[in-house]
Amino acid sequence: MFTAKDAFSSFSVDDLAKARQFYGETLGMAVEEGGMxxxxxxxxxxxxxxxxxxDNHEPASFTVLNxxxxxxxxxxxxxNRRGVQTKIYDDPQLPTDSKGIAEGEGPEIAWFKDPAGNVLSVIKV
Structure with missing residues (x-):
């Protein structure tokens, strides 16, 4: 039987220095050197x-991190105060308010992009 002892997710970016600044300084997350x-x-x-x-990074077309x-x-x-745009969807299938917050069809959520164009969200669950 297959048994994993742990798991983690990953995604690509086109500029690691911009990613370090965005995730570490703009979002205030703990960022460490990961090796290789x-x-x-x-x-x-x-x-x-x-x-x-x-090198040939293409932004994910789905949410990579909630x-x-x-x-x-x-x-x-x-x-928004930190310069992050949260109104990235303007679609009748995915209605959001003027700040980019979706409510009613599921959990309250707002999406935004990192400097590489990957989609992230803030969500209340």
């Missing part, structure tokens, strides 16, 4: 996410 030219995000839960450089918060609107306001 990667970064490691340490999440509040103790889990980690590996970020690796890729950041759980107590108050989505407050998190969005703080992200």
């Amino acid at each position: 030219g990667t970064l490691s995000l340490r999440l509040a839960s103790g889990s980690r996410v590996m970020i690796y450089p890729k 950041l759980v918060v107590d108050d989505v609107e407050q998190a969005v306001d703080e992200l």
Whole structure:
């Protein structure tokens, strides 16, 4: 039987220095050198996410990281103050308010992008 002793997720970026600045300074996350030219995000839960450089990086078309918060609107306001645009969807299939917050169809959530174009979210679960 297959038994994994741990698991972690990873995604690519086109500029590791920009990723380090964005995740570490803009988002205030714990960023560590991950070895072999990667970064490691340490999440509040103790889990980690590996970020690796890729020359022919293409942004993910799906959410690669959901950041759980107590108050989505407050998190969005703080992200906006830090220069992060949270109104990235303008789609009748995915209605959001003027700040980019979706409510009603599921958990309260707002999406934004990292400097490499990967989609992230702040979400209340």
